[in-house]
Amino acid sequence: MKKTVFTTALLLAVYAASSQALHCYVCSTDTNSGCSHPEQNGISSTLCPDTATHCSTYTVNPYDDFPNVVRQCKSGDYSYGCTFSYATSTCACDYDECNYVDNSPITASAATAKAPILLTFFTAACAIVLSFF
Numbered sequence: 095m096k097k098t099v100f101t102t103a104l105l106l107a108v109y110a111a112s113s114q115a116l117h118c119y120v121c122s123t124d125t126n127s128g129c130s131h132p133e134q135n136g137i138s139s140t141l142c143p144d145t146a147t148h149c150s151t152y153t154v155n156p157y158d159d160f161p162n163v164v165r166q167c168k169s170g171d172y173s174y175g176c177t178f179s180y181a182t183s184t185c186a187c188d189y190d191e192c193n194y195v196d197n198s199p200i201t202a203s204a205a206t207a208k209a210p211i212l213l214t215f216f217t218a219a220c221a222i223v224l225s226f227f
Contacts, residue, residue, distance in 0.1 A: 118149035142167030
């Protein structure tokens with residue numbers, strides 16, 4: 095009985111946490127030069143609309159010293175991770191404040207690697223807790 099109650103409570107808590115709205119950085123270097131590094135420049139994340147499915151960062155001239163960066167909440171289909179071309183880079187991610195990083199190939203790949211690692215640790219922790227019941 096204890097195991098069933100605990101399992102139900104754990105599943106409800108996970109569902110409630112996953113159904114909360116997403117927080118993304120929303121800014122553009124066209125209007126705020128600090129948008130290039132929002133965490134370092136004191137820019138706060140924004141609560142996205144309930145329809146938002148992911149955060150994105152779009153960069154024009156990512157290999158330039160002064161790229162144009164646009165960070166936003168987005169809805170619809172997306173491909174998790176980053177794509178790069180000569181003149182642009184686009185990154186999409188689906189956890190809070192994940193679009194903080196600049197879109198260089200090194201830092202973007204490090205940021206997109208965080209979410210699966212956190213999920214693995216959370217799953218392992220739940221399995222350990224449940225093994226005690």
